[in-house]
Amino acid sequence: MPELSYREAVRDALSHAMRGDDRVFLMGEDIAEMGGSMGVTSGMVAEFGPERIRNTPISEIAIVGAGIGAAIQGMLPVVEIMYEDFLTISMEQLVNQAAKHRTMSGGQMSVPLTVRTQGGAGWSPGAQHAQQLESWFVHVPGLKVVFASTPEDVRGLLWSSIYDPNPVIFFEHRTLYPIKGQVTEELVPIPLGKARVHREGADVTVVATGRLVHEALKAAEQAEQEGISVEVVDPRTLSPLDAETLIASVRKTTRCVTAHEAVVQGGFGAELAAVIQHGAFDYLDAPIERVGARFAPLAFAPVMEDFCVPHAADVLDAILRTLART
């Protein structure tokens, strides 16, 4: 099986979609010659030309709004918002427009728009280039929300997002771009709304997203050395959520930890905890533990950043708390 980096896997999905389909085109800041601020679209303008790999002005309202309009008129736009912090600027178009057209029109139109974005801490960008805002979008009916954590997943999920007839906010994590992983020779679409069990276990389920999937896997290995068997599940699609897989896992293990890089308060872990406790209430042997960033705008100095965002050790601590071993 070939190996791709997470970055290459995103590019592979985009290129495959564009090669056989004139409806697919990309818009975003610095995505053409520069290949995007993360190098994801590097080289694509040479293959597809500037009409389909469109550099835009710094205009997040217009980037998303134009994507919506083109999608309504039969295109399959993939727009890039350079940092998810900048989604705040396009919020009106995403929340009031993209999410609502289908219902407000009584089913007359759909908006098959994909909004790719990335974020995350771990490189001292400060408070305006590192947020994890995925939970905001989970709150909006009409949007789908995807957060992929591996090369194989990011490729298959991005493909499915492009070909989903609804607006999809597609989150990538900055620190995952260089990680490598095996992928199938042929691109295999991964349906939205299906969780992935990364590791089976018997004692505790960790439901993790994005970078924290990898931290959870590290924590699971450490826990194993202490005789604790940890199951790690990545929902991959945050909305719609594969509640069935998560509940089944917790019914089996009877304990649960949620883990994401976003702040704990109002984070996606709160939704996970509510859904899981409702579906597995009689099976739970401990309160559900939540792992996430501390509730503060992210400070710049590496020691402060490191203190605020969660790591494998925080996941391990939470695992131990569910077992009353701390």
Added chain:
Amino acid sequence: MAPVTQVEGKALAADDDVPVVSTARLRELFAEMLLIRRFEEKVEERFRAGDLPGFLHVAIGQEAVACGVCEALGPDDVISSTHRAHAHTIAKGTSVDAVMAEMYGKSEGCSHGYGGSMHLYDVARGNMGANAVVGGGLPQIAGAALAFKLRGESRVGVAFFGDGATNTGAFHESMNLAQLWKLPVLFVLENNGWAESTPAAQQLPLAVEDMAQRAAAYGMTAMEVDGQDLEAVIAATRTAREHAVSGAGPVFMNVRTYRFTGHFVGDPQVYRDKSEVRTLRETQDPIELLRVRLELGDAEFERLDAAAVAAVEASVELAKAGTDPSPEDALKWVYAPGVIEHGTASRDA
């Protein structure tokens, strides 16, 4: 202050030697404007009577803009409208029956009861939706025009908006993008001098007659249009449309018009003098101006008016007898089902 780079259309619109449309067509459009006027008056009446849920914004005084612009468009051209959407929607071809049914929240409504007055849609007739967020439709029209341009189609996207919208970021980003990419967009500013209750002098650094300078800032072609003169609006829009589909880029139309009513139905209009409205109605009524132009006598006018009133009355009766959605229908359209197939591009979306 930079001057307006180009102002076209004024001379063309004022040229009385070349008829813009035939007299027969002009009479049809007169009837349409009258129909819209009677529709707006009826929904005001029904709203005040407590028949209609939600709230309403009527376009009494602005009928010639909606009818004139839409007359100059092709059937495949698309529009996005504003919170003041009834006239645009009817002018783009949606029946008064469908719009009235929407006011009543019925399944027969043009948005099947999901939208209401501020969210009128009719995708089959090129209405991409009325928008209750000021400026919200503008970038989407730019995107629609981008789709047309990428596919090589001779279509335009038309964004209706008011002078208040020209202060939003969405307006400036859309103007910039459309001009940068030479998108076939008509930016139709319905310049009535009011942003809700706030007069132009308190929300615009430019005089209302100088609003084309906003286009000049982007190097965009701009036109000055008398929005109370139906023929002027038609002629200007045709010129603008030709410019846009030729690949020369978008056009900004500063259409001067007047809102004879409050911002919303029930607005006491404490912010303006009653004599101002009275004077406007006496001197700037687009329907009266066209009636004079067409030399319609009282009998002829009465006949056309009776037809408009009857059509609106019939639409009310139909709407009242229409189908109420079932409560759980509220959940029906949140997500589109299924998956789009790769590579099955249809160029006639």
